[in-house]
Amino acid sequence: MRPVQPQNSNGAGPPPETAGHILSVQSLTVSFDGFTVLDELDFSMEYGEMRFLIGPNGAGKTTLIDVITGKSKPDSGRIIFDGATDLRRRQEHQLVRLGVGRKFQTPAIFSSLSVYENLEVTLGFRAKITSLLGGHRRGDADRIQATLEQVGLDRRAKDIAGALSHGEKQWLEIGMLLVQEPKLLLLDEPVAGMTRRERERTGELLQAIGNDRSVLVVEHDMEFVRQFARTVTVLHLGKVLSEGPMDMVQQDPEVIRAYLGHGKTKRTESGGAANQNVAGSRVGVQAVVVE
């Protein structure tokens, strides 16, 4: 099910350049102390799309999410969300209400509360107080239960969140975003530090979430990206270097060059140790190695 696209106040639909896009970043420039991090960046995502954002260290991936969520301010450009709202004019705390959920790399959960209470608190203190009095706001309990099942934590609902494994904490935090029913979910390296099994389950979870929401995932783990990505955007020096299916993107000579820096390259039979860039990060290049 795809979310219904918004109409302008005159009912004529979204501006033509943003039609069909949950997010439309236009000519976005961000600089820190005179150093340009995002350079007139154009980037867009369609409704109900799951997109992976990759790129070498320092490419500007986190900065893009910071600007979308109001954590950093751009020098110029526009960020149109849901066809009409310019996010540049919004504060960080307003984003949840608008329908943008962000997850940082480290899980931010309430360790001393139960899994269930974490979701309950996220839904708002009104729900918490109501539950202390013996009831829930109508629909909250159902929403919490559905979210617990979606993130695979229904059997751990009564457990203290601090006792969860690293992967389970990440799923709980994803659940804390989902329970707020965001239209766009922004996830920064969601599988960092996870076991192989946890990565698999996270990939399946993201695909399920991507069926009815838009999801932007910043990720360095290229094995994970290859397995679960539909469309990939490669950011380099604050611009989109390449975009498309992973198979296509990882063959792009520009992408190979960007990841491997200025080292001399040669073809190899397979990946293995070649899947390291000059800074030591795993990259999406299987057939090239720096000598």
Ligand SMILES: Nc1ncnc2c1ncn2[C@@H]1O[C@H](COP(=O)(O)OP(=O)(O)OP(=O)(O)O)[C@@H](O)[C@H]1O
């Ligand atoms: N608040 C800030 N002040 C100054 N410089 C910053 C700030 N935030 C980011 N930068 C710089 O902007 C550049 C891009 O950083 P960013 O974190 O967006 O890259 P990234 O693509 O997410 O990299 P990584 O994959 O290593 O996380 C880096 O050179 C970084 O040092």
